[in-house]
Amino acid sequence: xxxxxxxxxxxxxxxxxxxxxxxxxxxxxxxxxxxxxxxxxxxxxxxxxxxxxxxxxxxxxxxxxxxxxxxxxxxxxxxxxxxxxxxxxxxxxxxxxxxxxxxxxxxxxxxxxxxxxxxxxxxxxxxxxxxxxxxxxxxxxxxxxxxxxxxxxxxxxxxxxxxxxxxxxxxxxxxxxxxxxxxxxxxxxxxxxxxxxxxxxxxxxxxxxxxxxxxxxxxxxxxxxxxxxxxxxxxxxxxxxxxxxxxxxxxxxxxxxxxxxxxxxxxxxxxxxxxxxxxxxxxxxxxxxxxxxxxxxxxxxxxxxxxxxxxxxxxxxxxxxxxxxxxxxxxxxxxxxxxxxxxxxxxxxxxxxxxxxxxxxxxxxxxxxxxxxxxxxxxxxxxxxxxxxxxxxxxxxxxxxxxxxxxxxxxxxxxxxxxxxxxxxxxxxxxxxxxxxxxxxxxxxxxxxxxxxxxxxxxxxxxxxxxxxx
Amino acid sequence: xxxxxxxxxxxxxxxxxxxxxxxxxxxxxxxxxxxxxxxxxxxxxxxxxxxxxxxxxxxxxxxxxxxxxxxxxxxxxxxxxxxxxxxxxxxxxxxxxxxxxxxxxxxxxxxxxxxxxxxxxxxxxxxxxxxxxxxxxxxxxxxxxxxxxxxxxxxxxxxxxxxxxxxxxxxxxxxxxxxxxxxxxxxxxxxxxxxxxxxxxxxxxxxxxxxxxxxxxxxxxxxxxxxxxxxxxxxxxxxxxxxxxxxxxxxxxxxxxxxxxxxxxxxxxxxxxxxxxxxxxxxxxxxxxxxxxxxxxxxxxxxxxxxxxxxxx
Numbered sequence: 011x012x013x014x015x016x017x018x019x020x021x022x023x024x025x026x027x028x029x030x031x032x033x034x035x036x037x038x039x040x041x042x043x044x045x046x047x048x049x050x051x052x053x054x055x056x057x058x059x060x061x062x063x064x065x066x067x068x069x070x071x072x073x074x075x076x077x078x079x080x081x082x083x084x085x086x087x088x089x090x091x092x093x094x095x096x097x098x099x100x101x102x103x104x105x106x107x108x109x110x111x112x113x114x115x116x117x118x119x120x121x122x123x124x125x126x127x128x129x130x131x132x133x134x135x136x137x138x139x140x141x142x143x144x145x146x147x148x149x150x151x152x153x154x155x156x157x158x159x160x161x162x163x164x165x166x167x168x169x170x171x172x173x174x175x176x177x178x179x180x181x182x183x184x185x186x187x188x189x190x191x192x193x194x195x196x197x198x199x200x201x202x203x204x205x206x207x208x209x210x211x212x213x214x215x216x217x218x219x220x221x222x223x224x225x226x227x228x229x230x231x232x233x234x235x236x237x238x239x240x241x242x243x244x245x246x247x248x249x250x251x252x253x254x255x256x257x258x259x260x261x262x263x264x265x266x267x268x269x270x271x272x273x274x275x276x277x278x279x280x281x282x283x284x285x286x287x288x289x290x291x292x293x294x295x296x297x298x299x300x301x302x303x304x305x306x307x308x309x310x311x312x313x314x315x316x317x318x319x320x321x322x323x324x325x326x327x328x329x330x331x332x333x334x335x336x337x338x339x340x341x342x343x344x345x346x347x348x349x350x351x352x353x354x355x356x357x358x359x360x361x362x363x364x365x366x367x368x369x370x371x372x373x374x375x376x377x378x379x380x381x382x383x384x385x386x387x388x389x390x391x392x393x394x395x396x397x398x399x400x401x402x403x404x405x406x407x408x409x410x411x412x413x414x415x416x417x418x419x420x421x422x423x424x425x426x427x428x429x430x431x432x433x434x435x436x437x438x439x440x441x442x443x444x445x446x447x448x449x450x451x452x453x454x455x456x457x458x459x460x461x462x463x464x465x466x467x468x469x470x471x472x473x474x475x476x477x478x479x480x
Numbered sequence: 481x482x483x484x485x486x487x488x489x490x491x492x493x494x495x496x497x498x499x500x501x502x503x504x505x506x507x508x509x510x511x512x513x514x515x516x517x518x519x520x521x522x523x524x525x526x527x528x529x530x531x532x533x534x535x536x537x538x539x540x541x542x543x544x545x546x547x548x549x550x551x552x553x554x555x556x557x558x559x560x561x562x563x564x565x566x567x568x569x570x571x572x573x574x575x576x577x578x579x580x581x582x583x584x585x586x587x588x589x590x591x592x593x594x595x596x597x598x599x600x601x602x603x604x605x606x607x608x609x610x611x612x613x614x615x616x617x618x619x620x621x622x623x624x625x626x627x628x629x630x631x632x633x634x635x636x637x638x639x640x641x642x643x644x645x646x647x648x649x650x651x652x653x654x655x656x657x658x659x660x661x662x663x664x665x666x667x668x669x670x671x672x673x674x675x676x677x678x679x680x681x682x683x684x685x686x687x688x689x690x691x692x693x694x695x696x697x698x699x700x701x702x703x704x705x706x707x708x709x710x711x712x713x714x715x716x717x718x719x720x721x722x723x724x725x726x727x728x729x730x731x732x733x734x735x736x737x738x739x740x741x742x743x744x745x746x747x748x749x750x751x752x753x754x755x756x757x758x759x760x761x762x763x764x765x766x767x768x769x770x771x772x773x774x775x776x777x778x779x780x781x782x783x784x785x786x787x788x789x790x791x792x793x
Binding site: 055056057058232233238242245246251252253254256257267268269270271272274 | 481482483484485486487573576577579580584587588591592595636734738740790791
């Protein structure tokens with residue numbers, strides 16, 4: 011089945027959201043556009059919008075390739091997506107609150123107990139702790155894929171420390187510099203107020219005891235981290251300090267940073283450091299990236315940590331397949347945005363379906379990773395399917411199955427003109443007393459023809475993502 | 481409000497770019513001497529290495545002081561922490577660490593300079609290309625300084641950058657003078673000899689002052705005037721007196737902004753006091769070398785006081 015192209019689906023001309031862009035594109039000189047691609051690359055390198063590649067001493071800073079053809083989403087498509095995302099994010103926060111308190115979803119049997127108890131992402135230190143303003147996951151980047159005109163699926167929830175928002179902003183900035191005339195022709199909703207919204211959102215979840223205008227800071231592992239550019243970018247754009255563990259210590263029951271005038275209190279910490287490194291007294295004792303004693307300050311309610319420690323349990327792989335149940339349990343409604351359908355073979359009906367459709371499905375071990383013990387139905391031989399069905403029959407509860415998805419494509423500019431490539435979408439969500447989503451996001455694109463891998467570490471690129479004001 | 485670590489990063493960023501520029505000037509002067517006085521080239525390159533303060537690491541690596549070994553060591557050797565390449569790498573790493581404290585223009589000038597210079601210094605430099613490489617270093621560092629000067633808010637961030645620049649520069653000028661102090665002593669110099677003239681010119685050239693000297697003093701070089709120019713003339717931008725005027729001013733701004741004085745404010749007053757002598761003759765009478773060695777020590781102490789008082793670490 012050919013993939014759904016978001017600009018030019020088969021035989022039906024250019025889709026409406028792309029018509030404005032297409033008209034402009036048709037009137038462009040191809041050689042000028044090629045030049046613009048080079049201009050964009052120079053601009054990115056000059057500003058230092060790079061990401062570090064671990065393990066490469068030389069040329070350790072790389073650019074993520076940028077494609078100058080925007081990915082366009084109509085206003086009505088966006089409204090539907092935002093409804094689905096908001097519902098999901100509400101459910102994620104309600105789930106976290108429940109898991110660290112009454113655990114009703116476990117008692118009800120909707121999510122099995124063992125998925126939580128034995129999970130590394132579950133932090134026993136957080137049991138009974140209520141974060142300031144009751145928010146656990148403040149900043150979320152939901153990965154969404156599209157498979158047809160009307161079908162969107164959530165691939166991952168990224169409720170811990172999603173990155174990429176700086177690219178959303180810089181990609182737009184670059185597009186507006188390269189093609190100012192385009193933005194007069196097509197009305198695109200702005201994304202550049204994200205840093206302001208982020209700062210307001212963080213200030214709104216300050217501890218009760220903090221001053222009315224709380225001191226916010228961004229905690230980075232340091233300039234060798236792959237996302238350091240983004241940490242510095244966000245701190246700069248929010249107008250707050252970018253701190254490292256070595257700048258911080260606990261002073262009089264508060265987290266404080268070492269300034270040229272002595273130690274100053276921090277009320278809200280937007281941390282880009284993993285849970286395990288946050289507090290060497292509580293978690294990994296060898297961590298030099300965190301702040302000794304910060305968890306005590308946190309438990310005493312004297313600092314907001316965003317996202318809260320222990321948030322990872324909500325976007326864990328094992329939990330993912332339960333998201334439809336989780337959403338229904340806490341919101342009382344069916345999920346607006348679906349998961350990629352997942353059959354858990356522990357369920358008899360699912361097992362029956364999977365057994366009969368092995369040649370169409372991807373079947374994985376529940377606790378497996380890295381592609382081991384997996385069957386890819388469409389590419390497997392009859393013999394392999396036969397062998398696998400015996401394994402499956404021996405212990406159905408050990409397996410889940412998913413369909414092979416055909417991700418939508420978007421055109422990129424190649425030497426031979428426009429060519430379709432697979433894309434995904436990561437909108438960014440802010441949670442405080444309200445839920446806000448900037449209209450746009452990070453579109454990642456697989457630059458290799460036919461490839462479904464959009465990750466920047468695997469040669470994926472990015473595109474500016476337009477939400478139309480229509 | 482400024483993090484101590486950020487103040488530290490700003491201060492060292494400025495020091496490293498200043499050092500890169502000084503290194504280029506020093507090599508420029510050395511190159512000129514080696515060209516005009518081929519028979520004494522080794523001696524000349526030796527004093528360049530000593531002025532750069534890297535005699536020991538150099539000797540650990542090379543046995544011969546020549547244009548090839550010295551330029552390679554001072555321009556592009558990453559084992560030499562004061563080479564131009566090491567300086568721009570360290571300067572840019574510091575700038576990247578404190579990026580939020582810099583304007584976009586300042587950061588881009590630094591990043592551009594880093595990209596351009598590390599490319600030019602990636603291969604050994606052919607002697608014929610040396611002048612253009614040295615020019616490029618001076619140009620890029622000037623662009624960095626200019627963009628900082630033209631766009632940064634005049635706040636504590638700017639003050640710490642200026643402190644780094646002038647403490648580094650004062651150290652550099654004092655070292656150049658101290659390595660060559662004997663050619664300035666009246667007892668062993670006799671006015672007008674070819675040898676002295678070119679030695680004196682070399683000193684001035686290494687701080688790019690060989691032209692401006694003539695505007696301030698008479699046309700002929702006189703050792704006391706040269707010393708006066710580089711030590712006491714408060715209008716000469718690389719003199720010790722000028723550097724301390726700037727250091728004093730920026731420490732004063734910090735004291736005013738923070739409403740607090742520290743030991744570094746006492747130290748700077750003492751150092752400024754020592755430069756307020758009646759004439760250069762007093763310094764010669766007390767011993768030029770002793771004066772310079774004392775100055776280098778005092779200047780180092782000031783740097784340590786600043787780091788401690790403003791909680792760099």
